[in-house]
Amino acid sequence: MSFVFEISLLLLLLVTAAGAILVKDLMSAILLLGCYSFFLSVVWAWMGAVDVAFVEAVVGAGLATVLFLLTLFGTQPKDVRLRRPPPPIAALIGLPLLGVLMLYAAKDLPAFGDPASPPSVRISPSYLQQSYQDTRTPNVVTSVLMDYRSLDTMVETVVIFTAGIACAFILRRKTL
Template sequence: MIVPLDLIIFAVLILTAVLAINVKDLLAAVALLAAYSLFASLLFAGVNAVDVSLVEAALGAGLTGVLFIGAILATSRHSMARRNLRRRYTMLPLIGAFLALMVYASIDLPDRGDPEAPAHLGVSQTYLRDSLDDTQTPNVVTSLLADYRSQDTLGETLVIVTAALAATLVLIRRRDDEYQGHAPSRELPLPDGDEVVADPYADDVRSADRRRRPR
């Protein structure tokens, strides 16, 4: 951990986050979020959390951006300007109060790497000491995730698979809705579900919506 480098990365993190919220072009916002994740992974690597850093770089900077781009291609590229300023001004003090509460709570936290910290006094010592003998695995993170705490990992994997199934249930277009007269009559029938009507790289991605417009 190098303190000046960490401070610079923190500044860049806040900058990219604010820019990602304010920018009008959603593709630019996705690129900024990917940059945010990349700098966050640098921060994790700086404190020797290499596993977390790798996942953050692969998932945050890579795949999440791709899924966002997919969602943008399927909907619209431009964000809508929010006109309701009063709501924004009521939210600001709430956010400030929450921030103050978090900072106040973080004062009590033990220093990072403190050997007397509660997290370092329990079972974690046993894991660190016995992992190599128990499982022949030099990387303690892996033996923790896949052996000592494998039920947690099972739950996480189930969550991911469930998320994919839920996304399928929400987004799938059923054939009988489109082709056999069950669709609402105001919708244009699709010639073929696999055919892409809109030009994918036209300037306005919203042209993809045209095929669903009412007659």
């Protein structure tokens, strides 16, 4: 069992993420962030979550890049204050500790694709078995999002609507 594809994807993710943080030119940082989203969508597709990969590719690599670029054109492309101060000591000590704690906790998570893990034993089989008879929708992700968990999706739509309204209220008023 070889992990060549996974390891190269992980390396690309790490390189683009670090580049987006470290690069001085803000335009390059935005484009690197778009590359990061695209590689992340490849990772989702590789793990079998095609719907998530689709959303990540369209929103993360497409729309968010356009929004960042428009924000950049509204400001100064070369920010002179970009040279950051060194991180505080508390962050240097605390963040690696937090990482070690999370790695320690990740040991207890079920393995990827484990058929005996709690969600795939208790709730997934009923969705997978009843979705087509209930809703005539072969894509179980859509039927869960739009039918079984419809109220959640409605509130998500409210969140998006609120984001648009808030942007309009903040940005569209006349300059005093």
